[in-house]
Structure formats: C-alpha cells, structure tokens
Amino acid sequence: MKNIALGQYYPAKSPLHRLDPRIKVLLALIYICAAAFCKNIIGFGVLLVSALLIVALGRIPFKTIFRSLTPVLFVMLFAVFFQVFFTKGDMLLFAWWKLQIYGEGLYLALFTIVRIFTLIIGTSMFLTYTTTPIELTYAIEDLLSPLKKLKVPVHDFAMMMTLALRFIPTLVEEADKIMTAQKARGADFSTGSLVQRAKALKPVLIPLIVSAMRHAVELAVAMECRCYHGDGTRMVVRKCRFSDIAALIVMIIFLAGIIYLNILGLVYTA
Amino acid sequence: MDLPFIKVENISYSYKGDGGVGVPVIKELSLEIREGEFVAVLGHNGSGKSTLAKLLNMIFSPQSGKIYIDGKDITAPDMTDDDVFALRKTVGMVFQNPDNQLVATIVEDDVAFGPENLSVPSEEIRKRVDEALRAVGMTKYAHHEPHRLSGGQKQRVAIAGIIAMLPKCIIFDESTAMLDPIGRREVMQTIKMLNEKMGITVIMITHYMDEAAMAGRIVVLDEGRIALDGKPSEVFEREELLRSMGLDVPQCAAIIHRLREAGVALKGDCTTPEKCAELIGRALGGEGRDV
Numbered sequence A: 001m002k003n004i005a006l007g008q009y010y011p012a013k014s015p016l017h018r019l020d021p022r023i024k025v026l027l028a029l030i031y032i033c034a035a036a037f038c039k040n041i042i043g044f045g046v047l048l049v050s051a052l053l054i055v056a057l058g059r060i061p062f063k064t065i066f067r068s069l070t071p072v073l074f075v076m077l078f079a080v081f082f083q084v085f086f087t088k089g090d091m092l093l094f095a096w097w098k099l100q101i102y103g104e105g106l107y108l109a110l111f112t113i114v115r116i117f118t119l120i121i122g123t124s125m126f127l128t129y130t131t132t133p134i135e136l137t138y139a140i141e142d143l144l145s146p147l148k149k150l151k152v153p154v155h156d157f158a159m160m161m162t163l164a165l166r167f168i169p170t171l172v173e174e175a176d177k178i179m180t181a182q183k184a185r186g187a188d189f190s191t192g193s194l195v196q197r198a199k200a201l202k203p204v205l206i207p208l209i210v211s212a213m214r215h216a217v218e219l220a221v222a223m224e225c226r227c228y229h230g231d232g233t234r235m236v237v238r239k240c241r242f243s244d245i246a247a248l249i250v251m252i253i254f255l256a257g258i259i260y261l262n263i264l265g266l267v268y269t270a
Numbered sequence B: 001m002d003l004p005f006i007k008v009e010n011i012s013y014s015y016k017g018d019g020g021v022g023v024p025v026i027k028e029l030s031l032e033i034r035e036g037e038f039v040a041v042l043g044h045n046g047s048g049k050s051t052l053a054k055l056l057n058m059i060f061s062p063q064s065g066k067i068y069i070d071g072k073d074i075t076a077p078d079m080t081d082d083d084v085f086a087l088r089k090t091v092g093m094v095f096q097n098p099d100n101q102l103v104a105t106i107v108e109d110d111v112a113f114g115p116e117n118l119s120v121p122s123e124e125i126r127k128r129v130d131e132a133l134r135a136v137g138m139t140k141y142a143h144h145e146p147h148r149l150s151g152g153q154k155q156r157v158a159i160a161g162i163i164a165m166l167p168k169c170i171i172f173d174e175s176t177a178m179l180d181p182i183g184r185r186e187v188m189q190t191i192k193m194l195n196e197k198m199g200i201t202v203i204m205i206t207h208y209m210d211e212a213a214m215a216g217r218i219v220v221l222d223e224g225r226i227a228l229d230g231k232p233s234e235v236f237e238r239e240e241l242l243r244s245m246g247l248d249v250p251q252c253a254a255i256i257h258r259l260r261e262a263g264v265a266l267k268g269d270c271t272t273p274e275k276c277a278e279l280i281g282r283a284l285g286g287e288g289r290d291v
C-alpha cells in the first residue's frame, strides 16, 4: 500500500525539469491544441517527431513512457478498430462480404494513434514527469490568479488540491489497517450482495472519517506553526527566465505551423 | 532590561469547557529558559505539556500572565500578524505524528514550505532547503515522497522543515512517541546535534525517562504547575514524588537511589547506564576500573 505513485514525478536534471512550471502548463495546453487541430499528414509527421524530441529533452527513459502508455493502449485499439471498419470513403482497399476497408479509414486510424500518443506525451512530459504535484498546483494557482479579483478563492483550492494529494496514501494506509482490524473481528467485505458489502464498509468508514478529522486539526496547527497564512499572499514569485519565454515562443510558432499546414491542405485531410 | 530567552510569568490558561465554563489547564505557571539550553519537559498525560508548548508559540494566548520570548512581550495586545509570524519563525514546533506535519508530496517541497510562507527569496530557499536536509542527514531523500519514508525519516524531514526557517528554539512535543526504537534514536541524535552543534535552544516534551536524562535540565509539570525543575540527577533523586505524579524514574537512577538508601556511599551524578556502571564499579573498590 505504501507504493502508491502520486503523480509520476521523475527526478532528473533536464531542460524540461528546469522550465518554469507555469510555462509548462501553458506549453502543455498549446501542445494539446496543436494535436487536436492537426488534420494533415505532414502535420502528423511533425507532431510525431516533436513528441519524440520532447521525450528526449525531458531525459525520461522510453521504458517509463511506455509504461504510462499501456493503460490507453486499449482505447487506442478500440478507436483504430472503429475507424478501420466503419469509415466509408472513395479508396476501397479491401472488401469481403459486408466488410469494406477504405484507405480513408486507415489514414484516420493512423492519425488517431498519433493524436492520442502526442496528447499523452505532451501532458505527461510537461506536467506529470517533470513537474512535482506541488509545483503544478502553485503554477495553476498563479495562472488562475486573475480570478482572485472576482473573489474566487484560487489559493485555497490550490492548497486543498496539494493536501488532498498528500493525504491520499496516509488515508489509504489507514483504511487498510482498519479493514484488517475489522476482518480480525470477523467482518466480511468480499461476499454477499452489493448492499450487504456496502453495509459492511460502515465500520470502516466511520473510524476513517474520525481519523481524517483528527489529521485535519493537527495538520492545521502544524501549518500555522510554519507561518502558513491562508490569504494567498505567497510572495515567492518565480521570475520567468529567457529560456522559459523562448520555449513558449517556439511552442506558439509550432501551433501556428500546424494550423498553417491545415490551411495549405496538403495531401490528405481527414 | 536583561531578559532570559524565554520568560514565562504567572500564566494561566483554560480551555472552553461545556457550557462556557473554563477548564483550567495551566495554573499560574512561571518559567525561565536561557538561550542554548536543552530542557526536557515531563508530566503525565493531561498535565498541560502540549498546552504550554502551544502557548509559547501563540497558537493559544494565556488568559493572564506574560510571556517574553527573545526580548519581546508576545502577550502584548498590540502584536500584529507579522509579529506572530516572526515569533513562529523564532520558535519552531515539531509534533508527535509525522504524517500530520508534512504538507507536500516531495520531501524538498515540504522543507521549503515554511520559508515560502515567510516570503524568503527563492535562491535563498534553495540554499536553506539543502542545508536543512544535510543537517538532518536526509539529502539523499530530497526527491522522495514522504509517505514512503520510515517514521524516523519523516520526523527528520519535519525537523528540516523547521530548521529551514532558521529558528532559535525548537519545541518537540513527544516527537519520538510514535517511532520505533531505530527512529527514536535517529531523532534523538538529531535533536542533540541541533542543540550542541547549531546552538538551538531545545524544549523537548517526552514520556521517555532515558530521553529526558539526555537533557541539561528537566522540568516536571503536574496539574498545570511546575512540580520539579533542575538537573536530571537532581530530579531523578525525587523518586517518590515522581512516582506520586504518575512518572517513572530511569532504571539506573532508581538503582543508585536504592543503593544510597541502603547505605552505600556513591558520589556523583548518574543518569546514564554507563555512568551508573562506573559509579557502582568504583564503589566496589575498583578505582576507575573499566566496567
């Protein structure tokens, strides 16, 4: 139970790790847009190359990346299946009984794979692998700070997110302990109807909630002792460096390029 | 005015009980602590140790009496928020449950939490985090997730988080109570190092007599009052009084005490097993013999 991964921060010294987290959030957003807008075979080629380049820049081993891709393999296969068999077009490649496979279907399937692949690489490389969860929440807080003028408690939400992340493993461990203790007293969590099983969880949930409250009270005092003041006046503003701005400009040019390729309408557009 | 580092004058504090009737927990307590001291605070459950700690940190304010810390009257009515932060920076606090003190999902982010709240510039934060982690011997774990560390390691990270605020004094509220023997030893070594090498004033609330014996001075609380105050050897002499307050005496102190009562002449202080063996060895006639 101790091995829950919180996010998947991969400590390393790379250009991507060094970028300002706020810039990385923006980069991820722009990259997602590029992947979503792309409609063009050259564009997809460019996307694929860029994704590999980003992985290289983040110095994350391909094995790690591949592991994060496995959960979505199923989704990819599913999408490919539908696009290969259910797309109708002009270029009939193969026909047998009611089954017809068109060139357009193959194109679309290929594009879908590239698109999902780049989406995942984009978000995981910029956000989860190279940015710690707390940097990420601070970055989101900073980016959303204009909303503070509208009295949206942006800082409080960011802090809540951080703390929730931090306490998931603690509470899971505790739930595990309580369940073991209840099992030792003869509780049965794995047989019976759904309703029965839900009822069996009650003696787990109540102690868990009580202990979560205790955690909260003690944590609040400890945070106060470390001079936390919940009014969101974190003064430590990280200044964007030249490399941060340069990365942002490169990414904007990249998006513009993808859109330009769409306008040119080269080769095949889906 | 020449004030000691901490001067507590006649403070009283009561929690709001049911129906608004106050339950007195600290009763007209006075105490002085000099800079650089290592003070252990003993007392049975509910004697008011944690409450006293929280009063020194302005988590609570006393209903009467005065507290001066580092030359400032922290009970003055004109304390601003900034004064409170300055106090909490000066007097850090480490609690019992390490899980409830760590706020971040990465060790070094957690250590940076205090300085960040104090608006320390980021290059300076970087430096302080590295130094604090080095001081507690956790540099290797800077990028680890706290929930994967052992109890002793978590507690050392919590200590690093306080050191990074550059405190003059740290209060430990039963910080070893939830740890296994190895974790306890790690944390005790760290506490000693803070006091001896870094010159930080340490106030250590504890249940363990052997830990209290390591301090330079022991203060015993009973029902919100100071019952005993002195060097470990002096405090442990009062075995009956300690037992009547629900406290134990370290085994070695008890043995020496009983031997003295039985008429064996033992000279000198004795708070550690090594010292105890030495004393007895000498009494048996072996002048300075190795025991």
Ligand SMILES: Nc1ncnc2c1ncn2[C@@H]1O[C@H](COP(=O)(O)OP(=O)(O)O)[C@@H](O)[C@H]1O
Residues within 6 Å of the ligand: B015, B016, B023, B025, B043, B044, B045, B046, B047, B048, B049, B050, B051, B052
């Ligand atoms: N938040 C609280 N509200 C009401 N009573 C409290 C509270 N915290 C502690 N007490 C009571 O104050 C007394 C002293 O508590 P505490 O200072 O925690 O003792 P110690 O740390 O020595 O065990 C106890 O009797 C306890 O029940």
Ligand SMILES: [Mg+2]
Residues within 6 Å of the ligand: B049, B050, B051, B173, B174
């Ligand atoms: Mg206590």
